[in-house]
Amino acid sequence: MQYALVILLLPLLNFLVTGLMDTRWKARVAGTISTVAIAVITLLSYVTAYEYFTTRFQDGSYQAFIPFELNWLRFTDTLQVKLGLLLDPISVMMLVVVTTVSLMVHLYSLSYMKGERGFERYYAFLSLFTFSMLGLVVATNIFQMYIFWELVGVSSYLLIGFYYTRPAAVAAAKKAFIVTRFADLFFLAGILLLSYYTQTFDFTALTSGDGRMFGTIGSLTFMGGSVLSWAMALIFIGGAGKSALFPLHIWLPDAMEGPTPVSALIHAATMVVAGVYLVARLFPVYAVQTPEVLHGIAYTGLFTALFSAVIACVQTDIKRVLAFSTISQIGFMMVGLGVSGYGAHEGLGYMASLFHLFTHAMFKALLFLGAGSVIHAVHSNSMDDMGQLRKRMPVTHLTFLVACLAIAGIPPFSGFFSKDEILAAAFHFSPPVGWILSGIAGLTAFYMFRLYYNIFWNDKPPTSRHAEHPVHESPALMTLPLIVLALITLVAGFIPFGRFVTSDRGLYTISLDWQVAASSILIALAGIGLATVLYRRNNDKPARLKLKFAGLHEAATHRFYIDEIYLFLTKKVVFNSISRPLAWFDRHIVDGFMNLLATVSNRVSVRIKGIQSGHIQQYAWVFLFATLAIAGILLFVV
């Protein structure tokens, strides 16, 4: 399967080609070659997946397989940074997810971004992102993952700030970068801690199961926890930053300033699940060595899911609703991982979480691309400007509905199956967690259908809608990806996912827990019903409800003031008490030292320039004298 290397290198090559390409070339060329390159690697990923799952099943489990590895930096004999490709069930699954969504986004953008300034730059960045994300997914060791992790962050930064003439986009890009970098600091600390004690970066060694290398690190304690727990918790914080878990979620809603297809690719389907992937990658360590950290992950996920679901209920910018819904769904995945144990049946949550990652990537990309299609037609992000679009945009409407049903958890759409497994695992872990999660699932159904009705039904009085531009369906290049993703969403639920991805890489047969399923369907239907009553037609019920819960509504609209707390902490506390003294030190001591160095160098160099006279006789004298002097000193002094 050496050809898997091509999957990684082709986007990089494409990035270089489109990035360095002469701007005089037609922008179309960049778009076309990028899309073709992605199509090729998508195909290759499918072939890899097929070959992996058919040939690598031995002794009752899928064997990890490293088709390519290069020793990049050596620290000690065991501690070395390698660059390579690790194929195992989750990385192969992620290859399929990333390339599929990326291909759809590439196709869709050909039309959506048409005529934008910097079209080829856009495609170059998309390629860079695809390369980095794939590198992250197939990383053989945690250091390689960290490198690509940062590359993913950079490409996300570049794409959020794509419209760099808009101050909001620039601010959002900066915010995303800083917040995720801040989290990555913990990630790096965790990596260093872990590798220092275990003397390895390799995932294969870390997750081999016998846990021999954790001998010393497990018994060392620091502030009430073992060092291993600290390391794993720090690593998780890195994941929480990328995956926008509370309280590091603040960058994701703002990241919606980027082009909508970018939101679909990076901020819905692929990059934001990197945290989930990270935990899944190290899952044997979490589950076997540090179950208390894993439980912490579960509760973080649970709170995030609830918190952002509540906020999603009141947002009016359709992309923001989707952003908070993404955060909430990632919370679901984290709960799935957090409540899971290691092993065949115990590992249900793990399987469910990655199943949900898979289905969510598809339907959330579909939602974002659908939202993009709507925005493209209406020229506004606000749901106040929308309504009654179902007749004018039939394809977008139908595909969006499919995705809404999927995320709400209505069978037979894919989201139902994966969410049901997470709920089952949660109930198995602790019934209260299960019930809270079911409640959040109901909220999900409610806010998604609030969004759906506001866009496609509810005839509000036209406010700023462009009367001169009659709203019409988007071109085929945009609707085609919608249809493809909708079809995937329709059938993905029937994939026997447990036959491919399980916590111990064995086989697991999914059986629906009908008790959980029935209750979750009922709750979802209730959520949808409530949304139907409130938002299907224009009426005054939402306004009355808003008045009744004025405080909660206000707080949720302002996202519970988390951004304000951050601003206070950074601007007032950090800037005043830490940054200012440091700035003084920098300006007076550090710069002063440099200035001193410059002054001294300059003066001395004026003094000594006479030595270089140009007289060869003098050169010979200096030569001879220096030789004799050295000999004298070495003989009589040293």
Add this chain to the structure above:
Amino acid sequence: MDYSSLLHMREELSLLGVMIVLLIYDIFKSENGKTVFQIVALLVVAAHTFANIVPRDAFEIAGGMYTYKPIHTVLKSILNIGTLIVFMQSYSFLEQPENRIKKGEFYFLTLATLLGMYVMISAGHFLLFFIGLEMASIPMATLVVFDKYSRKSSEAGIKYILSAVFASGISVYGLSFLYASTGTLYFDDLATIITGTPLEILAFVFFSAGLFFKIALVPFHLWTADVYEGAQTNITSYLSVVSKGAAVFVLFTLSVKVFAPLAGQWKPLYYVLAVASITLANLFALRQQNLKRFLAFSSISQAGYIMLAVISGTPLGMASLVYYVLVYLFSNLAAFGVVSVVEQHTGKLTIDDYNGLYRSNPRLSFVMMLSLFSLAGIPPFVGFFSKYFVFSAAAQQGLYVLVFIALLNTIVSLFYYLKVIKAMFLTENETPAASIRSSLPLRLSLIICTAGILIIGLLGTVFETIGSMSFGL
């Protein structure tokens, strides 16, 4: 005596073959052959480089007169690549009407000095070593004076030959002491006999002064600026990179192998020389307006950095030294390539002439910027890694003060390197140098150098490979 063992000197014989072929071709070439001569020569030298790139097992012949270690192949290959790049950059210079008749000589003389360096590297006996040293210097003087009708060039040639002869004289004088006190000139024997008597110390100082001259360490560096300025630019680049690389390597092996018992003497000596070279060369470089003089002083200070690796005297030091030479080769030759092409097409040589070069020659300016960044040691360019390895080799031996002084000096060097970059990119100029269309070989050489600057640092295997061959020296 069985002369077949001489066949083991594969690199030298191959180079000799190349020289003879080119010499004969130069003499008997037809009218037609005159135009393709350079192409043929480049291809032959490239073929020689590729044919000798794979290391063999260590051996020695002629009773230890000639020794071979795998690292020799690495170093000789590096020198080959450097020579090849210099040839590529000289292409259009040699096609000029007044030089066309002499191009055969240029190749022959340059390769003759290269052969001398080969001999220096692989010698196991001081006499052979001295022959190599002279082979490397005397044709070099002819090269320096290549442009014989230019006063500057003849002045440089005279200065070079006088200084070189003077240095050789002192060197041989030192060797005579060594022979007098030990009775042998075989490296292996000397290593066991030398104990550190005053005569041996004197011998060591006199002998190594010749090498310091070749490396151009302060205070044996005074000839460099004048010679570098007067010689034709491509020859200057050869002098500053290839010739220097060989000498540094030899200084390292001799210090570690032959003069190991004198480590107590040479370590402090090299310490002082390194500090003096880095610092003084930096201070002089600050004042230069002429780019060739500027690069001359920059190369002296780079030599000082290499001395850090020599001082360590460890396998890590050896690996970082060879790596530094490789890296320095790409960075410096890129800078010299740009300087030579700008000089040839516009006749401009001072930093002020480069004002606003970016407007008219963006690609050349970009290459120049990369090479200066690399020389200054800014990550992620390869110069950063080479400095890092050299520093870590010295730090491993506990020489923290030395590393700190070297670090401070990188700040000073950053200033003058950035001065050129500022001139090219930031300084406004109404009439920048004209837009230049350079020859294909030159462009190719700049592409190779740029690729080297950008990629080698990120390929950990390069250092690994060199490192794996440096053990056992």
